[in-house]
Amino acid sequence: MKKRIxxxxxxxxxxxxGNYLGALKNWVALQNEYESFYCIxxxxxITLPQDPQxxxxxxxxxxxxxxxxxxxxxxxxxxxxxxxxxxxELAWVMSCVARMGELERMTQFKxxxxxxxERAGVGLFTYPVLMAADILLYQTHLVPVGQDQKQHLExxxxxxxxxxxxxxxxxxxxxxxxxxxxAKIQSLSDPEKxxxxxxxxxxxxxxxxxxxxxxxKKFKRAVTDSSTDGIVFDEERKGLFNLLTIxxxxxxxxxxxxxxxxxxxxxxxxxxxxxxxxIEYLKPFQAKMAELNDEELExxxxxxAEKARSVASETLRKTYERVGLHKK
Ligand code: TYM
Numbered sequence: 109m110k111k112r113i114x115x116x117x118x119x120x121x122x123x124x125x126g127n128y129l130g131a132l133k134n135w136v137a138l139q140n141e142y143e144s145f146y147c148i149x150x151x152x153x154i155t156l157p158q159d160p161q162x163x164x165x166x167x168x169x170x171x172x173x174x175x176x177x178x179x180x181x182x183x184x185x186x187x188x189x190x191x192x193x194x195x196x197e198l199a200w201v202m203s204c205v206a207r208m209g210e211l212e213r214m215t216q217f218k219x220x221x222x223x224x225x226e227r228a229g230v231g232l233f234t235y236p237v238l239m240a241a242d243i244l245l246y247q248t249h250l251v252p253v254g255q256d257q258k259q260h261l262e263x264x265x266x267x268x269x270x271x272x273x274x275x276x277x278x279x280x281x282x283x284x285x286x287x288x289x290x291a292k293i294q295s296l297s298d299p300e301k302x303x304x305x306x307x308x309x310x311x312x313x314x315x316x317x318x319x320x321x322x323x324x325k326k327f328k329r330a331v332t333d334s335s336t337d338g339i340v341f342d343e344e345r346k347g348l349f350n351l352l353t354i355x356x357x358x359x360x361x362x363x364x365x366x367x368x369x370x371x372x373x374x375x376x377x378x379x380x381x382x383x384x385x386x387i388e389y390l391k392p393f394q395a396k397m398a399e400l401n402d403e404e405l406e407x408x409x410x411x412x413a414e415k416a417r418s419v420a421s422e423t424l425r426k427t428y429e430r431v432g433l434h435k436k
Contacts, residue, residue, distance in 0.1 A: 111249040112280075113138055116147035116189070116242060119166040120158065121305030123173055124313040125386065128393075129290035129357045130254030136178035138252060138285070144184040145246050145416060146174055151189045151196065151238060155231040156220070171405045173316065176396035187412030189242065194420035198241035199234070201427055205267050205274075206237050214259060240264040244279045245420040252285040255292040256302060275430040279423075290357035296330040299346035317394065320387045327351070327383040332375050339370035339378055348375075355382050358389040 115135055117127060135146055148170045153163060167188055174186055189195050211217065212225075214236055221228035243251055243264050251261055261284040268279040293303045295312035303313045311326050318326070332347040341363050343349050355378075356366055370378055428435050 110141070110143040112246055113142040113144040113250050113252060113285075114147065114243050114246045114248040114282075115145075115252050116149040116152075117170060118149050118153045119163065119170040120153045120156070122313075122315040122317070123170070124293075124303050124305060124315050125354065126254065126293035126303035126313070127305075128177065128316060129293055129354070130287065131252060132174070132177045132179075133290065133357070134252040134285065134287050135174075135184075138250070139179060139184045142250060144179075145248075145419075146179055146184055146186050147189050147242060147416075148174075148187070149189045149239075149242065152235060155229060155235050168402055168405055171409055172397060172400045175400055175405070175408070176393050178393075181408045181412065185412045185415045186408055187416040188409055191409065191413035192245075192416045192420050194245055194417065194424045195238065195241055198245050198420075198424055198427060199238040201431060202241050202244070202267055202271070203234055203237045205271050206234075206240075206263075210263060210266065211236060214263070216256065216260070236260045236263050237267070240267045243282050244268055245423045246416075247280040247419075247423060248282045249280055250285050251282050252287070254290075255286055258284055258286060271427075278427055278430055289353060293354060293357075294346065294350040296326055296347075296350070299331055299350050314386065316390065317397065318390075323387050323390075324380070324383040327379045327386070328376075330379060339373060339375075340367050351378060351382055355385060358385050 113135070115131060117123070117131065135144065138144065148167055150163060150167050153166075171186060171188075175181060179186060211233055217228070217233060217235065218225075220232055225233075239260050240263060244267075251264075253261065261282070265281055268281050272278055272281075295301045295303050295307055295309070296314070297307075297309045297312040301307070301312075305313070307313050311329050314323055314326055330347060330351060332351070333345050335345060339348065339352070341349060341352055352363075352366060355361075356363065359366075361369075
C-alpha cells in the first residue's frame with residue numbers, strides 16, 4: 109500500500125509564487141508516489157473575517173489552481189474541508205488533547221493576532237488544532253508544506269503522540285516534507301519578510317495570474333544590494349539570495365550552474381532573465397486556468413469529498429471509540 113500525503117491551502121487572497129514553489133510544485137511532484145489528499149481549507153479561512161460570496165468563489169478558484177498546477181484528480185483526491193464534517197469533529201477531540209501553553213507558543217497566531225491576543229478570535233487560536241485534525245484524519249505519513257508551517261507540524265506530531273500514549277495506538281505520526289529549495293520565498297520589496305498574500309506592498313509578491321508585463325516590472329523593482337561581489341548564493345545578501353532561489357526552483361539547475369551562468373553579469377541582467385524564466389514557468393499553468401469551468405470543478409470536488417469522507421469517517425470512528433464517545 110502506498111503511503112499517504114495530505115496538504116492544503118487557504119482560499120483567501122491571491123496565491124503567489126511562494127505558495128507555488130513552497131507547496132503546490134511538490135504536491136504535483138509527489139502525487140504519483142503517494143496516495144494524496146489535497147484539501148481547500150475553508151474552515152481555516154474563516155478564522156479571519158471573510159466576505160461569504162468571495163469565500164465561495166475563492167474556494168472554487170483554488171480548486172482550479174490545484175488542477176491547473178498539475179494535480180490530477182484521477183490520481184489525487186481534491187476536496188473542500190467543510191464538505192467533510194469529520195474535520196471539525198476530530199478538531200474538537202484534539203482541542204481536548206492540546207494545551208493552552210503549546211498553542212500560545214505558535215508564532216503564526218502571534219503574527220495574525222495583530223490587535224493583541226485579548227481581541228483575537230478563538231478560532232485563530234485553535235487554528236493549529238484543526239490543522240492537526242486535517243492531517244491525522246487521513247493517517248498521513250507526509251505533509252508537504254513551506255517552512256512557515258513547520259511549527260504547526262511539530263504540534264501535530266506532539267498531539268498525535270500524546271493521544272496514542274493516553275488512549276492507545278490510533279494515529280500515524282506524520283513527517284513534514286519541506287523542500288530543500290523554495291520552502292521560504294521572501295518578499296521582493298522587503299527580503300526580510302516572507303512573500304505573503306497579505307503584503308500591503310503589491311510589488312512584493314508575484315501572483316500566479318500576473319501578466320508577463322507585471323512580472324517583469326515586479327522583478328525589475330526587486331530590492332537587492334550594492335555589493336560588487338557578483339551574483340552568488342550568499343544568504344547574507346537576502347534580496348539576491350531570494351532571486352537566485354526563485355531562479356533555482358523554476359529552472360531546477362544547481363547552484364554552481366547558476367553562478368557560472370551569471371558570472372560577470374549584473375543585477376539588471378539577472379532580473380530580466382529571472383522574469384523570463386518565471387513567465388515561461390507559469391505559462392502552462394495560466395493557460396490551463398482559463399480552460400477549467402466551474403461545473404467540472406464542482407463534480408471533481410464532490411467526488412473528492414466522497415473519497416475523503418470514506419477515509420476520514422473510519423479514523424473518526426476509531427478515535428471516538430478510543431475516547432469512549434457514544435456515536436455509532
Ligand atoms: P497557506 O494557505 O498560508 O499556504 C499554502 C502553502 O504555501 C506555503 N507558503 C510558502 N512557501 C514558501 N514561501 C512562502 N513565502 C510561502 N507562503 C506560503 C505554506 O507553507 C503552505 O504549505 N495552515 C496552512 C493550510 C493548512 C494545511 C493543513 C497545510 C490547513 N490544514 C494541513 C498542510 C496540512 C496555511 O495556512 O497555508
